[in-house]
Amino acid sequence: MVATGTVPAPGQAARGAPERPLVRVGLLGCGNVGSALARLLLTDAKGIAERTGLELQLHKVAVRSLSKPRDVPGIEPLLTADPAQVVADPAVDVVVEVMGGISPARDLLLAALQHGKPVVSANKELLANHGGELWDAASASGVDLLFEASVAGGIPLIRALRESLAGERIRRVMGIVNGTTNFILSRMTTSGATYQEALAEAQGLGYAERDPAADVEGFDAAAKAAILANVAFGAKVVAGDVYREGISGIGAQDIQAATRLGFAIKLLAMVEADDQGQLGVRVHPAMVPQSHPLASVHGSYNAVFVEGEAVGQLMLLGRGAGGLPTASALLGDLVDAAHNLATKGAARKIPLREVTIKPIDDLRCPYYLSLWALDRPGVLSSIAGVLGRHQVSVRSMEQDAPEPGPGSPPGGEGEARLVFVTHPACERDVQACLGELERLDAVRRTGALIRVVGP
Numbered sequence: 001m002v003a004t005g006t007v008p009a010p011g012q013a014a015r016g017a018p019e020r021p022l023v024r025v026g027l028l029g030c031g032n033v034g035s036a037l038a039r040l041l042l043t044d045a046k047g048i049a050e051r052t053g054l055e056l057q058l059h060k061v062a063v064r065s066l067s068k069p070r071d072v073p074g075i076e077p078l079l080t081a082d083p084a085q086v087v088a089d090p091a092v093d094v095v096v097e098v099m100g101g102i103s104p105a106r107d108l109l110l111a112a113l114q115h116g117k118p119v120v121s122a123n124k125e126l127l128a129n130h131g132g133e134l135w136d137a138a139s140a141s142g143v144d145l146l147f148e149a150s151v152a153g154g155i156p157l158i159r160a161l162r163e164s165l166a167g168e169r170i171r172r173v174m175g176i177v178n179g180t181t182n183f184i185l186s187r188m189t190t191s192g193a194t195y196q197e198a199l200a201e202a203q204g205l206g207y208a209e210r211d212p213a214a215d216v217e218g219f220d221a222a223a224k225a226a227i228l229a230n231v232a233f234g235a236k237v238v239a240g241d242v243y244r245e246g247i248s249g250i251g252a253q254d255i256q257a258a259t260r261l262g263f264a265i266k267l268l269a270m271v272e273a274d275d276q277g278q279l280g281v282r283v284h285p286a287m288v289p290q291s292h293p294l295a296s297v298h299g300s301y302n303a304v305f306v307e308g309e310a311v312g313q314l315m316l317l318g319r320g321a322g323g324l325p326t327a328s329a330l331l332g333d334l335v336d337a338a339h340n341l342a343t344k345g346a347a348r349k350i351p352l353r354e355v356t357i358k359p360i361d362d363l364r365c366p367y368y369l370s371l372w373a374l375d376r377p378g379v380l381s382s383i384a385g386v387l388g389r390h391q392v393s394v395r396s397m398e399q400d401a402p403e404p405g406p407g408s409p410p411g412g413e414g415e416a417r418l419v420f421v422t423h424p425a426c427e428r429d430v431q432a433c434l435g436e437l438e439r440l441d442a443v444r445r446t447g448a449l450i451r452v453v454g455p
Contacts, residue, residue: 020049020053020054020055021053021054021055021338021342022055022057023054023055023056023057023093023094023338023341023342024057024058024059024091024092024093024094025041025056025057025058025059025092025093025094025095025096025334026059026060026061026062026086026087026089026092026094026095026096026117027058027060027061027062027086027095027096027098028062028083028086028087028095028096028097028098028099028105028108029062029063029097029098029099029100030061030062030063030070030072030075030079030098031098032322032323033098033122033149033323033326033327033330034061034098034099035070035071035072035323036323036324036326036327037096037098037327037330037331037334038058038061038072038075039071039072039073039327040327040328040331041056041057041058041331042058042072042073042074042075043073045057048331048335052335052338052339054335054338054339054342056334056335056338058075058078059078059089059091059092060078060080060085060086060089060091060092061075061078061079061080061086062079062080062081062082062083062085062086062099063079063080063081064081065081066079066080066081083099083104083108084108084111087108087111087112087115087117088111088115092117093117093118093338093341094117094118094119094120094334094337094338094341095108095109095112095117095118095119095120096119096120096121096330096334097109097119097120097121097122097123098121098122098123098330099123100123100125101123101125101126102125102126102129102130105121105123105126106126106130106133106134109121109126109134109145110133110134110137113134113137113138113140113141113143113145114137114140114141115141116141116142116143117143118138118143118144118145118146118337118338118340118341118346119134119138119143119144119145119146119337120144120146120147120330120333120334120337121145121146121147121149121150122147122149122150122326122329122330123147123150124150124151124220124223124224124227125223125239127147127150127223127227127230128222128223128224128226128227128238128239129223129226129238129239129240131226131227131230131238132230132236132352135349135350135352138346138349139349142346143337143340143341143346144336144337144340144341144346144347146158146333146336146337146347147227147333148329148330148332148333149326149327149329149330149333150224150227151177151224151227151228152175152177152224152302152304152316152318152320153179153302153318153319153320153321153322153325153326153329154318154319154320154322154324154325154326154328154329155302155303155304155316155317155318155319155320155329156316156329156332157304157316158227158231159332160306160314160316161173161228161231161232161306162231162347162348162350163348165232165306165308165311166348168308168309168310168311169308169309169310170232170233170273170306170307170308170309171272171273171307171308171309172270172271172272172273172305172306172307173228173232173269173270173271173272173304173305173306173307174268174269174270174271174272174294174304174305174307174453175268175269175294175302175303175304175305176266176267176268176269176294176297176301176302176303176304176320177220177221177224177225177269177302177304177320178215178218178220178221178224178267178269178302178320179207179299179300179301179302179319179320179321180202180207180208180212180215180216180220180300180321181215181216181218181221181246181247181267182266182267182297182298182299182300182301182302183198183202183205183207183208183299183300184198184199184202184208184216184247185198185247185250185255185264185265185266185267185285186298186299187201187202188250188252188255189255189259189264189265190298192252192256193252194251194252195247195248195250195251195252199212199216207300207321216246216247216248217244217246217248218244218245218246218247218267218283218284219239219244221244221267221269221283222239222242222244222269222283223239223242224269225237225242225269225270225271225281225282225283226238226239226241226242226281228269228271228304229271229279229281230350230352231350232271232306233271233273233279233355234350234351234352234353235279235352235353235355236352236353236354236355237279237281237355237357241281241357242281242282242283243281243282243283243284243360244282244283244284245283245284245285246267246285247267247285249285249448250265250285250448250450251447251448253370253417253447254368254370254447254448254450257368257370257398257419258287258368258450260398261287261368261396261419261421262289262290262291263287263288263289263290263295263368263452264287264288264290264294264295264296265285265286265287265288265450266285266286266288266294266295266297267283267284267285267286268283268284268285268286268288268294268453269282269283270282270283270286274358277355277356278355278356278357278358278362279355279356279357279358280357280358280360280363281357281358282360282363284451285448285450285451286450286451286452286453287368287450287451287452287453288453289453289454292453293305293315294315297317300319300320300321300322301317301318301319301320302317302318302319302320302321303315303316303317303318304316360427361426361427361428361431362426362427362428363426363427363451364424364425364426364427365424365425365427365451365452365453365454366395366421366422366423366424366425366451366452366454367392367420367421367422367425367430367449367450367451367452368419368420368421368422368448368449368450368451368452369419369420369421369422369430369434369446369447369448369449369450370417370418370419370420370446370447370448371383371417371418371437371443371444371445371446371447372415372416372417372418372443372444372445372446372447373415373416373418373440373442373443373444374414374415374416374442374444375414375415375416376442378442379442380418382440382442383418383437383440383442383443386433386436386437386440387420387422387433389433389436390429390430390432390433390436391425391426391429392422392425392429392430392433393422393423393425394420394421394422394423395421395422395423396420396421397418397419397420397421398418398419399416399417399418399419400416400417400418400419415444417447421452430449434446434449
């Protein structure tokens with residue numbers, strides 16, 4: 001039951017003024033993001049109350065270690081090593097989860113929802129795999145499940161899709177939703193760094209983990225793409241449904257070629273509906289025209305581009321990670337949940353429906369392809385023959401200066417790097433073409449295959 005506080009609402013005198021609702025918060029997790037949120041609630045309680053008309057009181061905080069020092073004034077008396085104690089505490093009105101992972105977070109949040117406690121979460125992995133189950137539990141109890149911080153950090157993306165664009169027929173959501181990979185690709189573009197050099201810099205700055213696979217191989221972005229499919233399209237999509245490629249195969253030569261050709265390489269999460277009602281959900285590196293707004297998003301920033309039938313094109317840009325930006329998104333959800341709890345309301349639920357996921361083989365778009373081939377007469381003709389047999393039409397081609405082949409004697413046969421940009425082609429045909437090219441004696445090796453995004 002929500003209690004009432006004693007501080008008057010904004011603009012009202014203390015005497016005779018109605019009391020503000022007092023909402024007690026249970027926090028699961030107190031790492032970088034959890035600490036930032038706890039600090040906001042404990043040090044800016046008066047300001048939050050004046051801005052929102054709500055008394056948000058941090059009541060209990062679950063942590064892994066009680067002995068770990070924490071730079072959050074006044075938090076020590078609130079700590080417990082038992083997260084179930086936070087959920088079960090009858091004084092806790094709203095549960096905020098930033099502990100991450102699926103277990104025990106799933107069971108804890110289900111228990112909170114089943115006991116009628118709204119939940120605010122930043123857990124993209126959990127939501128991307130068990131979001132439907134959690135939403136059903138929230139609906140059954142008539143309370144909120146809010147997760148703004150799960151996709152784009154401090155960017156108010158979920159709220160925009162869920163509320164401002166609720167009646168819009170969304171055609172495509174496409175964006176940079178992983179700051180680590182955007183930082184790496186940006187450094188490779190602006191400084192000429194290799195992938196390994198840019199990754200090491202990202203790790204040194206704390207943008208990338210010691211094991212960076214979740215970011216650089218696209219797992220993080222794929223989970224976020226699934227959530228975007230849920231919210232923007234009302235589609236039952238889980239992380240395993242998302243086609244995924246990472247950026248570890250992108251080399252400095254690809255970055256340089258993209259720049260010469262008028263593109264920037266970005267790791268994009270894309271969800272788009274076709275005219276047959278199929279939904280394409282994928283994460284992969286993409287060549288973005290330099291005239292497109294996403295091409296100018298650098299460093300660790302995130303940006304999401306939304307295309308709707310009536311609204312046209314929108315882009316939201318901001319810090320996609322970090323303690324304070326993510327805590328800001330959590331606080332916004334917490335205010336909504338607390339207000340709805342106090343007024344016995346709840347956010348609009350998103351009904352999820354079964355959809356047909358469009359296979360990546362059916363994708364049709366232009367492609368960038370690079371390969372190394374022997375520099376001798378007739379090679380280009382044989383390569384063109386392979387492209388033609390697979391209905392892959394070339395829009396442009398460039399050739400780097402020949403280099404000596406591995407182990408070649410002076411004056412021996414060299415290799416040339418060929419770069420092709422195709423007209424729109426079917427992924428199935430392009431992959432078959434690539435396989436045949438790899439079997440040509442004159443082709444020494446193939447490089448990156450990168451899809452090109454239209455303006």
